[in-house]
Amino acid sequence: MKARDLIVIISVIMIVAMLIIPLPTWLLSILLILNISLALLVLLTSMNMTEPLQFSVFPSLLLLLTLFRLGLNISTTRAILTHGDAGGVVETFGSFVVGGNLIVGMVVFLILVIINFIVITKGSERVSEVAARFTLDAMPGKQMSIDADLNAGMISETQARERREKVSREADFYGSMDGASKFVKGDAVAGIIIVLINLIFGIVIGVLQQGMNIQDAASHFSLLTVGDGIVSQVPALLISTATGIVVTRATSDGNLGADIASQLLHFPKMLYVTGGTILCLGLFTPINDVLTIPIAGLLIFAGYRFTNSPDLEKDGVPEVEEDMETDEIKSPESVVSLLNMDPIEFEFGYGLIPLVDTNQGGDLLDRIVMIRRQLAIELGLVIPVVRIRDNIQLQPNEYRLKIKGIEMAHGELLLDHYLAMSPGTDDDAIIGIDTIEPSFGLPAKWITEDMKEEAEILGYTVVDPPSVVSTHITEVIKTNGYDLLGRQETKQLIDHLKENYPILVEEVTPNPLSIGEVQKVLAKLLKENISIRNLPIIFETLADFGKVTSDTDLLTEYVRQSLARQITNQFLQGNDSLKVVTLSGRVEKVIADGIQQTEHGNYLAIDPSLSQLILESIAAQVEHLSLMEQTPIVLCSPAVRMYVRQLTERYFPQIPILSYNELEANVEVQSVGVVSID
Numbered sequence: 001m002k003a004r005d006l007i008v009i010i011s012v013i014m015i016v017a018m019l020i021i022p023l024p025t026w027l028l029s030i031l032l033i034l035n036i037s038l039a040l041l042v043l044l045t046s047m048n049m050t051e052p053l054q055f056s057v058f059p060s061l062l063l064l065l066t067l068f069r070l071g072l073n074i075s076t077t078r079a080i081l082t083h084g085d086a087g088g089v090v091e092t093f094g095s096f097v098v099g100g101n102l103i104v105g106m107v108v109f110l111i112l113v114i115i116n117f118i119v120i121t122k123g124s125e126r127v128s129e130v131a132a133r134f135t136l137d138a139m140p141g142k143q144m145s146i147d148a149d150l151n152a153g154m155i156s157e158t159q160a161r162e163r164r165e166k167v168s169r170e171a172d173f174y175g176s177m178d179g180a181s182k183f184v185k186g187d188a189v190a191g192i193i194i195v196l197i198n199l200i201f202g203i204v205i206g207v208l209q210q211g212m213n214i215q216d217a218a219s220h221f222s223l224l225t226v227g228d229g230i231v232s233q234v235p236a237l238l239i240s241t242a243t244g245i246v247v248t249r250a251t252s253d254g255n256l257g258a259d260i261a262s263q264l265l266h267f268p269k270m271l272y273v274t275g276g277t278i279l280c281l282g283l284f285t286p287i288n289d290v291l292t293i294p295i296a297g298l299l300i301f302a303g304y305r306f307t308n309s310p311d312l313e314k315d316g317v318p319e320v321e322e323d324m325e326t327d328e329i330k331s332p333e334s335v336v337s338l339l340n341m342d343p344i345e346f347e348f349g350y351g352l353i354p355l356v357d358t359n360q361g362g363d364l365l366d367r368i369v370m371i372r373r374q375l376a377i378e379l380g381l382v383i384p385v386v387r388i389r390d391n392i393q394l395q396p397n398e399y400r401l402k403i404k405g406i407e408m409a410h411g412e413l414l415l416d417h418y419l420a421m422s423p424g425t426d427d428d429a430i431i432g433i434d435t436i437e438p439s440f441g442l443p444a445k446w447i448t449e450d451m452k453e454e455a456e457i458l459g460y461t462v463v464d465p466p467s468v469v470s471t472h473i474t475e476v477i478k479t480n481g482y483d484l485l486g487r488q489e490t491k492q493l494i495d496h497l498k499e500n501y502p503i504l505v506e507e508v509t510p511n512p513l514s515i516g517e518v519q520k521v522l523a524k525l526l527k528e529n530i531s532i533r534n535l536p537i538i539f540e541t542l543a544d545f546g547k548v549t550s551d552t553d554l555l556t557e558y559v560r561q562s563l564a565r566q567i568t569n570q571f572l573q574g575n576d577s578l579k580v581v582t583l584s585g586r587v588e589k590v591i592a593d594g595i596q597q598t599e600h601g602n603y604l605a606i607d608p609s610l611s612q613l614i615l616e617s618i619a620a621q622v623e624h625l626s627l628m629e630q631t632p633i634v635l636c637s638p639a640v641r642m643y644v645r646q647l648t649e650r651y652f653p654q655i656p657i658l659s660y661n662e663l664e665a666n667v668e669v670q671s672v673g674v675v676s677i678d
Helices: 003-018 025-048 058-083 088-097 102-151 157-208 214-248 256-264 270-283 289-307 319-330 350-356 364-379 449-457 465-479 487-498 502-508 515-527 535-545 552-562 564-572 585-593 608-627 641-648
Strands: 344-348 386-390 398-403 406-412 418-421 433-436 443-447 461-463 577-583 595-598 601-604 634-636 657-659 668-675
Touching (some): 025 088, 025 214, 058 214, 088 214, 270 289, 344 350, 350 386, 350 465, 364 386, 418 449, 418 465, 443 449, 449 461, 461 465, 487 502, 487 515, 487 535, 515 535, 535 552, 552 564, 564 577, 577 585, 585 641, 608 641, 608 668, 634 668, 641 657
Parallel strands (some): 344 386
Antiparallel strands (some): 418 461
């Protein structure tokens, strides 16, 4: 057992012993001073905490301190009534502190009791009740918020677990404080009763047992009673104040002293107003100017100093932090931190600052949070946090999106305009600045707000600049999602799956497949816009075929066939039939004959002229379907699907290549074109 645990146990045993065993007066004096010291220590600790959970032991400590104080009251009462002496501390408080005047002593004692019982204790009790009630009522909402952040990828499972534990501890803490505040209230009532007992029975014992006259008995025992009452109420008042501070510390950036200094002096010009008011109070009332002028001068001087202080926070950002950042940049160790690269960066010119500035109504940060949630649901991929920063090297209205340090997209926005996309035929009545819609490359116009309603009537699709840029970000991240899935991100997905499917995960990794091989399979699916959210089915397939082959291309094909229902629903999109472009028998034979097998995997090697003819035929079919406003889908046999994808991904990366095994049997397939080389 540790020494600290032993000290606490011995202290509790001593408190119990105090209730039974009479203590010598010298020991009582030591314990009374110790009681005041502990109360002061608790008060200072409560002032220096930043959140209530940092002092979570306070309810239990409050009970022990209350028991200790009541034990002292019993011991001092026993000493007063038995020997007429409770030690030097009680006598000092009874004679020196109140000047030996019984009336003054009683008045001081009653004031302390009223302050403690009616003001501080009553308020702390009410705050504890309300805090406990609202904390319990808010628990479901906080839990839902944590789950939403976890699903959006904003926090990890470990962070979610810590936050859930913190919410639970807060509820327990405020519930305990609601009960602990009753200890303080009961202690105040007990203090009044003990004083009355000491006073009445002290006089009775002094007259009947010690042969004192009534006047001497009243004087002697009243002095000791008042001293005992005050020496008990001072630490009780400190503990009550600490209780009030603990339950009222709702939000904090630092300890109580730092909060008071930063928030009370946040508007230093108010010191001028206060100083001027005190000065007028002295000049226009009978109050002595000697009192008001120095205080007013001190307030005005303080206002001047704080107004011109460079250390004051401006716009909520301390300049000290900038100095610290400068020092960090100059330090030799900071070079290593410069090697870090953000997975996703969004940079913008100074003209687009209103997009992200919440004070100017910007909601881009909230939109990006929604984008991450949307992609987590659609693709099953946890998108990393998007780093947003301004860049003075860009044009004022320009923005660009980087993925792993490489620019993947850029565009320009006119914040005081709307983007209007034509329904197919332009109308001369719509006047604007010609541009290209950045997400899909469609012709569009930037129009003013007064033309927005007219454009909508004419069938134009009109969107505001924040919607334009958020759609662009969504499409770029969706297109490059496979590049954001590394081994570390794959490990996080596997750990999440392992919580519900531990046996399935153990059957797949680390044997027969490594995390890197699983990552390659998932990345290949994402590259063709196939969601990996259904990880259980993906891992079931990898468990079945991972022992047969470690070729990630083949494993991907097996997984795609297992996801047939998902793929079918993705491309069918509620239609009765699936319109596709098929490959002619000769094209499939050319591709099948061109497959080369090596120890490092298979690849496609066909005559360049034949591949050119195939690509030209696909291009013709794509153009034909585009004119019919249909999405082109190429359908082929399972044996050649991935090789057709290899052939077309450089030229037609967005065209889905499906095999017959990836479609459900009950789906009606309608061929609207054939790829041929005849």
